[in-house]
Amino acid sequence: MKISERIYNSSEVIAFRSTKEEFGGLSNMAPGYILRVNDVIIPSAEALYQACRYPLFPDIQQEIISQNSPMTAKMISRKYLSHSRQDWEEIKYTIMYWVLQVKLSQNFDNFSHVLKKTADIPIVELSTKDKDWAVIAENKNTLKGKNALGRLLMKLRSEFILENNDIDCVSPPAIYGFMLYGSDIETVCNPELELAHSLLFDLDSK
Amino acid sequence: MEEKAEQVYEILQDYHCDYPDTSYEMSAQHILKWAEQFGEDADFVLSEFLHFLPQIYVSKARAAKALKNRLVNFQEFYGYHSMAEFVLNTHFIDVQRNEKSQKEILIVIKSILQDDFGVDYDQFADQPKKHFIYFDDILATGGTIFRDLHHWLCENFEAFVKKEKTIALSLFCYHELGYGNMKWMLIQNPELKSLFNEHSVSAGIIEKELLTRTNYVIENQAKWNNQKLNCAFPIADQSKEVLQYLANFSENPGKAQVFRVPNTPVQEQFFSSADNRNRLEKIFTEKGLELLKKVNSQDIDQAKRPLGYTVRSHKTLGTGTLFFTWRNISNTCPLVFWWDVPGHQWTPLFCLKNRGI
Numbered sequence: 001m002k003i004s005e006r007i008y009n010s011s012e013v014i015a016f017r018s019t020k021e022e023f024g025g026l027s028n029m030a031p032g033y034i035l036r037v038n039d040v041i042i043p044s045a046e047a048l049y050q051a052c053r054y055p056l057f058p059d060i061q062q063e064i065i066s067q068n069s070p071m072t073a074k075m076i077s078r079k080y081l082s083h084s085r086q087d088w089e090e091i092k093y094t095i096m097y098w099v100l101q102v103k104l105s106q107n108f109d110n111f112s113h114v115l116k117k118t119a120d121i122p123i124v125e126l127s128t129k130d131k132d133w134a135v136i137a138e139n140k141n142t143l144k145g146k147n148a149l150g151r152l153l154m155k156l157r158s159e160f161i162l163e164n165n166d167i168d169c170v171s172p173p174a175i176y177g178f179m180l181y182g183s184d185i186e187t188v189c190n191p192e193l194e195l196a197h198s199l200l201f202d203l204d205s206k
Numbered sequence: 207m208e209e210k211a212e213q214v215y216e217i218l219q220d221y222h223c224d225y226p227d228t229s230y231e232m233s234a235q236h237i238l239k240w241a242e243q244f245g246e247d248a249d250f251v252l253s254e255f256l257h258f259l260p261q262i263y264v265s266k267a268r269a270a271k272a273l274k275n276r277l278v279n280f281q282e283f284y285g286y287h288s289m290a291e292f293v294l295n296t297h298f299i300d301v302q303r304n305e306k307s308q309k310e311i312l313i314v315i316k317s318i319l320q321d322d323f324g325v326d327y328d329q330f331a332d333q334p335k336k337h338f339i340y341f342d343d344i345l346a347t348g349g350t351i352f353r354d355l356h357h358w359l360c361e362n363f364e365a366f367v368k369k370e371k372t373i374a375l376s377l378f379c380y381h382e383l384g385y386g387n388m389k390w391m392l393i394q395n396p397e398l399k400s401l402f403n404e405h406s407v408s409a410g411i412i413e414k415e416l417l418t419r420t421n422y423v424i425e426n427q428a429k430w431n432n433q434k435l436n437c438a439f440p441i442a443d444q445s446k447e448v449l450q451y452l453a454n455f456s457e458n459p460g461k462a463q464v465f466r467v468p469n470t471p472v473q474e475q476f477f478s479s480a481d482n483r484n485r486l487e488k489i490f491t492e493k494g495l496e497l498l499k500k501v502n503s504q505d506i507d508q509a510k511r512p513l514g515y516t517v518r519s520h521k522t523l524g525t526g527t528l529f530f531t532w533r534n535i536s537n538t539c540p541l542v543f544w545w546d547v548p549g550h551q552w553t554p555l556f557c558l559k560n561r562g563i
Contacts, residue, residue: 032408034393038429039386041393043410058431068410109399182431191394200387201349201517 001093003151008135008143014118015143017126025114026123026153028099029070033107037188038180044070045103050077052095053084055179062181085177094173097152101170104160105190108167115157123150123157168193210252211238220265220532221556230546230557240555247489254486257478258436262422264343264378264531266314272421273311273341274318276376279419284337284372289323297335298327301354305559307343310533315341337372338362343531345380346538347517348388355388355416356395363401366415374417379529381424382433389413424529428463436476438513438526438540439466440487448512448523451495455508455521462520476528487513491523494541500550514538534559 016023019030028046035042042048042065050073051061060080067073085091104111124147127134135145160167169189172178178185194200215234230236241248264272277289286292298315302308319325338358345351358373365371392398393409402409425433442465452464469480477483494512501510509515513524515537525538535544535556544558 031410032402034409034413036386036390039383039427040430041386041390041413043413068414106394110403181429183429186429191390192396195391195394199517199519200391201347201352201384 001097003093003146003148005131005144005146007138008122008124008147010137010141010143013122013124013143015124015126023114023118023123025111026118026149027125028149031070033103033111035102035106035188036191037102038183038186040065040180043068044073045099046070047073048102049096049099050074051180052099052178053077053088054080055085055177057083058181091173091175093148093152094175095178096149097155098170098173100152100156101160101167102188104156105167105170105188108190112161115153115161118153118157120157120162123153125149207238207241207249207252208234210249210256211235211241213256214252214259217259217263217265218530220267221530222266222532230554236553237555239553243553244489244493247485250482251486251489254478254482257482258476258528261476262436262529264421264529266532269311269378269531270314270318272378273315274322276419277315277318277323280337280339280374280376283417289319290325292337293319293325293327294330294333295335296337296339299338299340299354299358301357302342302350307531307533308341311341311343336370337374339374339376341376343378343533344527344529344536344538345375345377345388346384346515346525346527346536347381348384348391351375352388352391356392356398359392360397360401363398363405367405367407367411372415372417374419377418377420378531379422379424380418380420381437381525381527382427382430385418386427389416392416422529424527426526428466433471434475435466435471437528438487438490438524440491440513440523441466441468441484443468443484444488445492448491448495451512452521452523457521462517462522464521464523487526490540490542494524494545497541497545497547497550497552500547510541513540530556 014023016026018024019027024030025033028044028049031044033045035045035048037048047065047067047070051064054060057080060083064073064076067076124143125134127136129136131145133149135143135147138144159165169187171187172185211234214237215232218232221232241252244251281289281292284292286295298312300308300312316327319327340351340354342351355373359366362371366373389412392412399409402411424437425435426437426439427433428435428439474480474483477486491512498506498510498512508518511522511524513526516522516525524540526540527536527538529536530539535558537544537558544554544556545552546554546558
């Protein structure tokens, strides 16, 4: 997945920076969007994304995932950047798109609500320095950057909200060595399905 | 053999069973009788059982000590200077049926409070309470505790959010897999999700505010690294009969791992060796299947498996719990420990209280 730089008119976009704003739910740092992959409960999309950097280092993954704060998870990840998988830069957008799909599948009501509110207006993440995942203000009217997160969110919105495709289960991307805690990452499903089909429990233990 | 049976008896001697017609009083002779049913493997079964038994048996004395420590821990955690002050503000949740473990644990707790701290729990029963503690012995699949905590949270959510009421879970043992499933279902439960939204709080409040204390963890999360797998969880190298039996269950993608990956755990810490683990698991599985096959019905409950009850939709040989308390045995333990059906010619090691109701 390749993403190149773009220019946006600031009056024609839905922009988010803080998780406390109206569209804060779009941020990977937003609280309340808890995920579960390979039976591991993960407090935020950011923690899952960062953990995917280190498939060969389950202890680093665990340290990242055990942080309740997404910002702390990101800071922990920064300590270990030299341990990142070597193809990280080539696959990071693909992984982020998978993370966003998992977030939507497992938090459909809340996340689809925020995405629907954006209608079909361009989504951008605002930053003061990150021109890769976000955009930076060039002047009063112009925003410039790759806006990778915003564009992946628009792709998600187009595929699953506007076109109404089913997202009950999300398969892992075709990436070699896509692992969590030493096991290959499996298909992730909407927990309501697990509940409806009694996949987690169905008896009174003694 | 006799000596090993005596050693096992030393540990299990206070195993209590009030099933009125039981003929299985715990004794070295009874233990020997149970072991001999494994034929030429009898000595091995007893040796291996003896190897891990001290870690996993909670006698009444051990339970009382653990519960006393737990009460002190809660008192300190909640910042009270005395046990009386803590009890004044605390309610021990009492919702399980009479024959279940919670009632018996609460009896022990009340007795500890009276004898060791001079506190009469019932004397404070009518006082307004801030802390709510759910005691139980084992969380296996998590279904019972999910149901009860869900009920409490729905009834007390506003006070929980405002921190006017706290909730804690106190166990002797939980299974990692079941505990995770229980928490995940609380996070994802539709009623609770509505309450999270209504009170503008994140689902993370469950992770953050549900205080859990346990004395022992059964690390049965097969998908995670560094798990001890301190339970019966066989590898795929099983007899034709066992594989045929498993083939009857439909696939359950993504949820339950059917077999343990060979050579895991990397370091065997629970059984006496990796080879002995494989051998004992195989013996328990085959004997358990033999017992199940004696059930004269096509409609056998899918929860019943050779290595103990499990979730019906899971394609596994059973939960494989290896943990026992003085008061009863969990039906999630391998059948060889508790199967007791007239005509099946099997003497269980532990009599099952209330017939597994």
